[in-house]
Amino acid sequence: MNKVFAWIAFLFGVLYFILPLFGMAEFSLSMRRGVYSLDAYRVVLADPQFQATFTFSVVMALVTIAFGILLVVPTAYWVRLKLPGMRPWVEFVTLLPLVIPAIVVVFGYIRLYNTSSWLPMTGTATGTNILLMFGYSMLSLPYMYRAVDTGLRAIDVATLTEAAQSMGAGWGTILARVILPNVLPAVLSGAFLTLAIVIGEFTMAALLDRPAFGPYMQILGANKAYEPAALAVIAFAITWACMGLIQLSTRFSKHTRAMS
Amino acid sequence: MAFLDLSNLQKSFGQNHVVKDFSIAVEQGEFVSLLGPSGCGKTTVLRMVGGFETPSAGSITIDGRDVTGLRPNQRAIGMVFQSYALFPNLTVGQNVAFGLKVAGVGRAERDARVAEMLDLIGLADLGARYPFQLSGGQQQRVALARALAPRPKVLLLDEPLSALDAKIRVSLRTEIRAIQKRLGITTIFVTHDQEEALSMSDRVVVMSGGRADQIGTPFEIYNAPATRFVAGFVGTLNTFDAVVTDPATGSVTLNGLPLALDRPLDAAKGATIGVALRPEAARLGRDPSREVVLPATITAVQFMGAVVRITAEVAGRRFDLDTFNRVDTPPPAVGGEAEISVGARDFILLGD
Amino acid sequence: MAETLRGRAANWLGLVPFIVFAVLFLILPTLYIVVGAFRTPEGAFTFQNIIGLNTASIRNAYWVSIKVSFMSALLGCAIGFAIAAAITLGSLPKRVRGPMITFSGVASNFAGVPLAFAFIATIGPAGLITMYLRTEWGINLRVYGWNLLSTWGLIVTYLFFQIPLMILIITPALDGLKREWREAAEVLGATGLQYWRMVAFPILFPSILGTMALLFANAFGAVATAIALTGPSLNIAPILLYAQIRGDVLGSPNLGYALAFGMIVITGLANTIYIVLRIRSERWLK
Numbered sequence: 001m002n003k004v005f006a007w008i009a010f011l012f013g014v015l016y017f018i019l020p021l022f023g024m025a026e027f028s029l030s031m032r033r034g035v036y037s038l039d040a041y042r043v044v045l046a047d048p049q050f051q052a053t054f055t056f057s058v059v060m061a062l063v064t065i066a067f068g069i070l071l072v073v074p075t076a077y078w079v080r081l082k083l084p085g086m087r088p089w090v091e092f093v094t095l096l097p098l099v100i101p102a103i104v105v106v107f108g109y110i111r112l113y114n115t116s117s118w119l120p121m122t123g124t125a126t127g128t129n130i131l132l133m134f135g136y137s138m139l140s141l142p143y144m145y146r147a148v149d150t151g152l153r154a155i156d157v158a159t160l161t162e163a164a165q166s167m168g169a170g171w172g173t174i175l176a177r178v179i180l181p182n183v184l185p186a187v188l189s190g191a192f193l194t195l196a197i198v199i200g201e202f203t204m205a206a207l208l209d210r211p212a213f214g215p216y217m218q219i220l221g222a223n224k225a226y227e228p229a230a231l232a233v234i235a236f237a238i239t240w241a242c243m244g245l246i247q248l249s250t251r252f253s254k255h256t257r258a259m260s
Numbered sequence: 261m262a263f264l265d266l267s268n269l270q271k272s273f274g275q276n277h278v279v280k281d282f283s284i285a286v287e288q289g290e291f292v293s294l295l296g297p298s299g300c301g302k303t304t305v306l307r308m309v310g311g312f313e314t315p316s317a318g319s320i321t322i323d324g325r326d327v328t329g330l331r332p333n334q335r336a337i338g339m340v341f342q343s344y345a346l347f348p349n350l351t352v353g354q355n356v357a358f359g360l361k362v363a364g365v366g367r368a369e370r371d372a373r374v375a376e377m378l379d380l381i382g383l384a385d386l387g388a389r390y391p392f393q394l395s396g397g398q399q400q401r402v403a404l405a406r407a408l409a410p411r412p413k414v415l416l417l418d419e420p421l422s423a424l425d426a427k428i429r430v431s432l433r434t435e436i437r438a439i440q441k442r443l444g445i446t447t448i449f450v451t452h453d454q455e456e457a458l459s460m461s462d463r464v465v466v467m468s469g470g471r472a473d474q475i476g477t478p479f480e481i482y483n484a485p486a487t488r489f490v491a492g493f494v495g496t497l498n499t500f501d502a503v504v505t506d507p508a509t510g511s512v513t514l515n516g517l518p519l520a521l522d523r524p525l526d527a528a529k530g531a532t533i534g535v536a537l538r539p540e541a542a543r544l545g546r547d548p549s550r551e552v553v554l555p556a557t558i559t560a561v562q563f564m565g566a567v568v569r570i571t572a573e574v575a576g577r578r579f580d581l582d583t584f585n586r587v588d589t590p591p592p593a594v595g596g597e598a599e600i601s602v603g604a605r606d607f608i609l610l611g612d
Numbered sequence: 613m614a615e616t617l618r619g620r621a622a623n624w625l626g627l628v629p630f631i632v633f634a635v636l637f638l639i640l641p642t643l644y645i646v647v648g649a650f651r652t653p654e655g656a657f658t659f660q661n662i663i664g665l666n667t668a669s670i671r672n673a674y675w676v677s678i679k680v681s682f683m684s685a686l687l688g689c690a691i692g693f694a695i696a697a698a699i700t701l702g703s704l705p706k707r708v709r710g711p712m713i714t715f716s717g718v719a720s721n722f723a724g725v726p727l728a729f730a731f732i733a734t735i736g737p738a739g740l741i742t743m744y745l746r747t748e749w750g751i752n753l754r755v756y757g758w759n760l761l762s763t764w765g766l767i768v769t770y771l772f773f774q775i776p777l778m779i780l781i782i783t784p785a786l787d788g789l790k791r792e793w794r795e796a797a798e799v800l801g802a803t804g805l806q807y808w809r810m811v812a813f814p815i816l817f818p819s820i821l822g823t824m825a826l827l828f829a830n831a832f833g834a835v836a837t838a839i840a841l842t843g844p845s846l847n848i849a850p851i852l853l854y855a856q857i858r859g860d861v862l863g864s865p866n867l868g869y870a871l872a873f874g875m876i877v878i879t880g881l882a883n884t885i886y887i888v889l890r891i892r893s894e895r896w897l898k
């Protein structure tokens with residue numbers, strides 16, 4: 001009885017996950033009548049818009065990751081080392097993006113940083129890009145912070161710090177040479193998750209009017225039939241790759257821990 | 261037929277034969293311990309009685325009812341786990357009431373029984389606490405009360421004391437035994453601590469490799485071990501090889517030294533048999549009331565207060581003996597020669 | 613004394629970058645919206661914007677949003693729980709667990725625009741299943757009231773990331789159920805159902821509730837999937853807000869703030885309910 005129920009639940013899950021993927025894959029191959037072909041992919045990949053927006057989003061993701069690491073690693077480290085009492089509060093703030101819808105926050109950006117405000121970031125393309133990058137960092141904050149904080153829990157921050165200080169290392173050296181390498185697997189998994197989130201992100205990019213991959217997909221979806229399915233397959237492959245890389249980096253972390 | 265009857269139980273996990281032909285008849289109200297080294301199958305036997313493992317062969321009857329194929333919840337058994345296994349979401353009182361509640365016992369009766377059980381374990385005031393607010397010893401007592409509350413026919417305890425620290429362990433084992441006697445409940449107790457098994461039980465089952473090597477009272481197990489394994493596992497033992505010179509009178513030679521064991525031997529003349537002595541059976545010096553005197557060389561002396569543990573070399577073998585401390589007799593010097601007196605009847609004959 | 617004071621101030625200095633970032637790009641923007649919801653365009657305090665939300669169309673948008681989020685959270689929890697229980701509690705071969713968890717990691721992050729495309733290609737008007745059922749079995753889903761571009765279409769689509777999210781979060785909690793609890797309950801005479809009702813479920817309840825609130829907020833703020841799936845046609849709160857930000861369809865910027873404020877209140881409420889229930893059901897934990 002239990003077993004039957006378990007199998008039903010499991011198979012239902014498998015079908016629920018597989019069918020849409022199968023549907024989109026099949027659809028993406030059906031551009032030419034009667035035969036399967038890669039036409040949809042060919043059209044999409046040759047589209048200069050695709051290339052431009054995709055590049056834009058990848059670059060945005062990389063910058064966001066760099067900023068996220070610079071912001072989160074020192075903060076999480078510092079809180080663990082010097083302000084353990086503040087940890088619940090910092091954690092609370094990092095979880096807020098899961099509670100406040102992104103569309104509300106970006107609404108606030110548009111009003112707070114418009115051309116007539118005290119900090120007119122949306123006045124220039126570069127300014128808006130920077131604003132978007134901050135927005136993405138905010139979106140990925142819950143994941144990044146948790147990953148790094150979990151990574152820090154596994155090492156003895158205080159002892160490592162004292163050891164480094166006794167050898168005359170400054171804060172920058174400690175962070176870059178001692179702490180970062182130790183939490184690298186955690187940082188990497190946070191980074192790949194950020195990549196997965198940023199590449200397809202739609203709301204912020206669309207409302208800030210940036211030529212990103214998400215809005216491009218949406219526009220294409222409203223106007224074409226087969227190309228969107230091809231895009232969906234590509235996006236899914238990217239997500240899959242990011243998750244695979246996360247698994248790889250956690251496996252790497254187990255490996256190094258076993259060695260030390 | 262005995263109250264709890266395990267007959268010819270077998271259990272294999274795949275190729276791994278874990279329990280082999282295990283039989284025991286436990287009388288009503290009896291306290292039986294399963295004693296043995298880690299991995300010998302004690303827990304597996306207990307879990308078969310509890311219904312968590314199905315025997316590969318053999319049968320289990322409780323109070324005349326064959327329960328071999330029944331599920332755990334149909335067996336009327338109480339069980340206490342090493343890790344306490346209290347339900348963390350329920351208070352102490354609710355934990356104790358659990359078995360009664362699922363049996364559909366009414367509120368008033370349930371409350372009365374819970375109060376009675378908490379009283380029994382001496383935690384009458386703690387009914388409203390959650391398990392995490394109790395010490396390990398308290399938690400284990402609650403687990404005992406929970407197991408006993410539905411009036412089970414058999415109580416199973418799987419190393420209930422081994423997660424506790426030494427002091428609590430000793431006090432709780434007296435308490436468990438007292439409660440068991442008071443309620444007269446048939447009990448199987450699993451342990452790998454021989455002191456626990458010997459001090460608490462009516463009978464002890466010494467297990468090795470999935471088999472019951474010996475079943476007997478603590479006195480029998482300690483003084484007349486049936487196999488070399490039992491002799492070696494329970495207590496400390498000095499063992500020797502002796503050559504039989506006359507089976508009828510029990511005469512043997514020990515490393516050339518003739519001695520009489522004062523009992524007929526079941527071995528041919530010239531055969532080698534194993535004999536053994538407990539450390540407390542030997543006495544330093546010549547004692548006229550003891551028949552056997554062994555020459556010895558003292559190799560180590562350990563002064564432990566009330567007891568002095570002396571290690572000597574006897575007949576080319578290491579020999580441990582314990583003597584009580586006495587104000588007028590300082591411990592012997594290491595390296596000195598000495599004599600050790602033993603009663604002929606103190607020798608334990610080792611089987612296979 | 614002065615030393616330690618200075619030391620403490622220096623400690624706080626390390627937190628400054630984070631505080632500045634959080635204030636500028638998370639807290640201040642949100643506060644701006646909240647404050648704006650209670651102001652007239654001239655800057656005076658008013659409740660008029662909040663009252664202004666009480667129109668049939670806005671009420672309906674909130675209601676549909678809540679319904680979609682709640683149903684997708686509820687179903688996501690239930691189905692995800694069943695699958696997680698199936699792969700953790702030992703009724704299935706151990707081999708299926710790893711792939712299922714990995715896949716859940718991927719699927720829970722596969723949201724937004726491409727997810728909508730996948731569902732359109734599958735059960736949209738010309739989707740794979742739709743066409744298959746029509747040509748092979750003569751079943752026209754439309755006749756049975758199925759429409760992907762509807763409330764239920766949105767729910768079914770959201771479930772694609774809600775279910776795996778639940779699986780990911782609840783699996784560790786299920787692993788935390790000790791085997792001895794189940795055995796203790798069983799030997800005390802409890803049936804499997806009684807064990808679940810009296811022990812396992814109460815222990816898991818906080819985690820389930822927490823995930824439910826998370827899934828609710830997750831669905832409530834989802835804009836991309838909804839827009840890609842239905843365009844601006846479906847009247848739900850995030851799409852309405854999206855349209856308002858782009859083109860002030862409500863005709864009053866401050867009404868837009870109120871609309872956004874309402875969304876914060878609802879997701880905030882979901883999380884408050886979660887925290888309160890969690891505290892109440894966790895009396896037995898440290």
Ligand SMILES: Nc1ncnc2c1ncn2[C@@H]1O[C@H](COP(=O)(O)OP(=O)(O)OP(=O)(O)O)[C@@H](O)[C@H]1O
Pocket residue numbers: 273276278296297298299300301302303304305452
């Ligand atoms: N479910 C199982 N599947 C496979 N092998 C098992 C299983 N349960 C127990 N065993 C094996 O059976 C043997 C006996 O185990 P059991 O738990 O009964 O030992 P034990 O005497 O209780 O030991 P301990 O003192 O360490 O608790 C062990 O070798 C163990 O590895």
Ligand SMILES: [Mg+2]
Pocket residue numbers: 302303304
């Ligand atoms: Mg055991």
